[in-house]
Amino acid sequence: MPNLVADFEAYRARMNQRILSEDHQAVKRFFGVDTLTYQDGALDRKTKEMLGLVSSLVLRCDDCVRYHILECRRLGVTVPEFFDIFSVGLVVGGSIVIPHMRRAVEFLDEVIAGETRNTV
Amino acid sequence: MPNLVADFEAYRARMNQRILSEDHQAVKRFFGVDTLTYQDGALDRKTKEMLGLVSSLVLRCDDCVRYHILECRRLGVTVPEFFDIFSVGLVVGGSIVIPHMRRAVEFLDEVIAGETRNTV
Amino acid sequence: MPNLVADFEAYRARMNQRILSEDHQAVKRFFGVDTLTYQDGALDRKTKEMLGLVSSLVLRCDDCVRYHILECRRLGVTVPEFFDIFSVGLVVGGSIVIPHMRRAVEFLDEVIAGETRNTV
Amino acid sequence: MPNLVADFEAYRARMNQRILSEDHQAVKRFFGVDTLTYQDGALDRKTKEMLGLVSSLVLRCDDCVRYHILECRRLGVTVPEFFDIFSVGLVVGGSIVIPHMRRAVEFLDEVIAGETRNTV
Amino acid sequence: MPNLVADFEAYRARMNQRILSEDHQAVKRFFGVDTLTYQDGALDRKTKEMLGLVSSLVLRCDDCVRYHILECRRLGVTVPEFFDIFSVGLVVGGSIVIPHMRRAVEFLDEVIAGETRNTV
Amino acid sequence: MPNLVADFEAYRARMNQRILSEDHQAVKRFFGVDTLTYQDGALDRKTKEMLGLVSSLVLRCDDCVRYHILECRRLGVTVPEFFDIFSVGLVVGGSIVIPHMRRAVEFLDEVIAGETRNTV
Numbered sequence: 001m002p003n004l005v006a007d008f009e010a011y012r013a014r015m016n017q018r019i020l021s022e023d024h025q026a027v028k029r030f031f032g033v034d035t036l037t038y039q040d041g042a043l044d045r046k047t048k049e050m051l052g053l054v055s056s057l058v059l060r061c062d063d064c065v066r067y068h069i070l071e072c073r074r075l076g077v078t079v080p081e082f083f084d085i086f087s088v089g090l091v092v093g094g095s096i097v098i099p100h101m102r103r104a105v106e107f108l109d110e111v112i113a114g115e116t117r118n119t120v
Numbered sequence: 121m122p123n124l125v126a127d128f129e130a131y132r133a134r135m136n137q138r139i140l141s142e143d144h145q146a147v148k149r150f151f152g153v154d155t156l157t158y159q160d161g162a163l164d165r166k167t168k169e170m171l172g173l174v175s176s177l178v179l180r181c182d183d184c185v186r187y188h189i190l191e192c193r194r195l196g197v198t199v200p201e202f203f204d205i206f207s208v209g210l211v212v213g214g215s216i217v218i219p220h221m222r223r224a225v226e227f228l229d230e231v232i233a234g235e236t237r238n239t240v
Numbered sequence: 241m242p243n244l245v246a247d248f249e250a251y252r253a254r255m256n257q258r259i260l261s262e263d264h265q266a267v268k269r270f271f272g273v274d275t276l277t278y279q280d281g282a283l284d285r286k287t288k289e290m291l292g293l294v295s296s297l298v299l300r301c302d303d304c305v306r307y308h309i310l311e312c313r314r315l316g317v318t319v320p321e322f323f324d325i326f327s328v329g330l331v332v333g334g335s336i337v338i339p340h341m342r343r344a345v346e347f348l349d350e351v352i353a354g355e356t357r358n359t360v
Numbered sequence: 361m362p363n364l365v366a367d368f369e370a371y372r373a374r375m376n377q378r379i380l381s382e383d384h385q386a387v388k389r390f391f392g393v394d395t396l397t398y399q400d401g402a403l404d405r406k407t408k409e410m411l412g413l414v415s416s417l418v419l420r421c422d423d424c425v426r427y428h429i430l431e432c433r434r435l436g437v438t439v440p441e442f443f444d445i446f447s448v449g450l451v452v453g454g455s456i457v458i459p460h461m462r463r464a465v466e467f468l469d470e471v472i473a474g475e476t477r478n479t480v
Numbered sequence: 481m482p483n484l485v486a487d488f489e490a491y492r493a494r495m496n497q498r499i500l501s502e503d504h505q506a507v508k509r510f511f512g513v514d515t516l517t518y519q520d521g522a523l524d525r526k527t528k529e530m531l532g533l534v535s536s537l538v539l540r541c542d543d544c545v546r547y548h549i550l551e552c553r554r555l556g557v558t559v560p561e562f563f564d565i566f567s568v569g570l571v572v573g574g575s576i577v578i579p580h581m582r583r584a585v586e587f588l589d590e591v592i593a594g595e596t597r598n599t600v
Numbered sequence: 601m602p603n604l605v606a607d608f609e610a611y612r613a614r615m616n617q618r619i620l621s622e623d624h625q626a627v628k629r630f631f632g633v634d635t636l637t638y639q640d641g642a643l644d645r646k647t648k649e650m651l652g653l654v655s656s657l658v659l660r661c662d663d664c665v666r667y668h669i670l671e672c673r674r675l676g677v678t679v680p681e682f683f684d685i686f687s688v689g690l691v692v693g694g695s696i697v698i699p700h701m702r703r704a705v706e707f708l709d710e711v712i713a714g715e716t717r718n719t720v
Contacts, residue, residue, distance in 0.1 A: 216544050
């Protein structure tokens, strides 16, 4: 039962819609820049999403970590690659990153379990 | 006159040597893990150094940014790639990243100027 | 059903009482300074609460955000003013603020829904 | 019913095992350094755990706070000593520490309640 | 001799120009959103700059603090109002804010000294 | 030539005096709580200063680190004890703590060199 993933995506979609419905120019344009930043450029989208993931991890933002795990996975990041990303976050950010890494791995495992179900 | 680069590298080398001379087991082993983390793995060293750079930028550690700029440059990261990394750091970490980005670009420009001199 | 608001206020009241019951001088005096800080001064209480709100948002403390939303609302801050505060927090603190902004807006909407019920 | 404590310990044990099962060298060695750091040295283990607790508190990592509360308590830290630690965290880290202090005190009270039950 | 102010403004202008000369779309648009955020809206520009100042202070970004002190001062913020802003930053962010407050007050005093010279 | 120490103490004294001269009630009372926090209590002053030092280190506030190094040293903290404190800060806060540890060790070495001169 991929509750973590489904719950995260539903809440994120609902509240982003609520926020954008307020039609606040600076907020809307910030969301636009956020989307633009991860498009293919000198670095490809996959590398940028990995950069977004490690940044979110060292800043210890669980929801941001979840978002970038989903995007990374869609772009083909493998489990060993995820652990390389986590290890950089861990050594840069220290042991306070560990609880966030636990939740990240739990979320990632659920994402992968969902893929298997969808494939079978 | 690459003073920023030379001064950074001299101070870093001198104080790391001083710290390791104390022979504190946990500190020494932390330094060992730090080195190990950036070795080739599922992700190559260049990608890991880029992850280290963006992590340092969002955590706003100027000296860490400098170190990873040097490592990234040695591994062939181009200026447009650096700006892609900076842009992810900027959107994730916000406008408080800007002063650190200014110093990062100043440092990067000096690194590149030094390469040109060495080549001619 | 304003559960977010009621739960927050009940837990906060109960645990503050528990903490102050320990009668620790430095802790008690810190709580006193915290209260004093938001009194009318050169800036009025409403402006100070808005300052407290944006500070809590960029430091990504959900409970602090909730507290200052309640105080701001009691002092007459309007929804468009809240979004101006959120937008400053967003651009200063970056996309890692977004998940906290989602929870802030959800909480604010519940506060306002409660006002409507109380009025009718 | 010590749910906070039991849930924390069960989740922590399960996810640490999952993480270490991946057999990632840098991650495993980081966990090793983390353990080594709190062994008796020039400072004894109790003092080091108090240092770990206050660090976790100012960095506002609830799970880290919980872990170090358990370790401190096993090493004999008393309630008045805990409040001295909390007060340093509060003045250094500011009012954003208060919500984490609330949860820390709630957790500590549950730990102590569990000791009483076990003794009777 | 307003060196702090003049040096800050010269370096900021020079490096912002260098950064924008790279013509990186996401970076340029981020700078645009940053400017837009502080325009008059539901809250006036002065209030928004005060919000930007306190956010910069609790996030302990000296250069951001300097920028917003200049903007606040141009918009008529008085010394007692600045100290009210600083006091909110201090209580929210804790004693680690004090060194940044020292540099902020030194900078503010220099800004005011420069105004007097220009007037006489 | 103990410039680091003398410069730090002179600047700190001068700017604290300037800040307190403004006679802002909340700011003054915050400074009072800050002093009170480190007095002997359930934990002695030396332990509390060590807690203040590690907190400052993981929050990466160089000036706070310097202040607590001076206080710790006056209360008899030895070099091996300082390195134990630094090692906890390092593992909790990660590699971004390293540049601050370099400056801390440089400052500590200067403090100790000054003691030797004063003794001879």
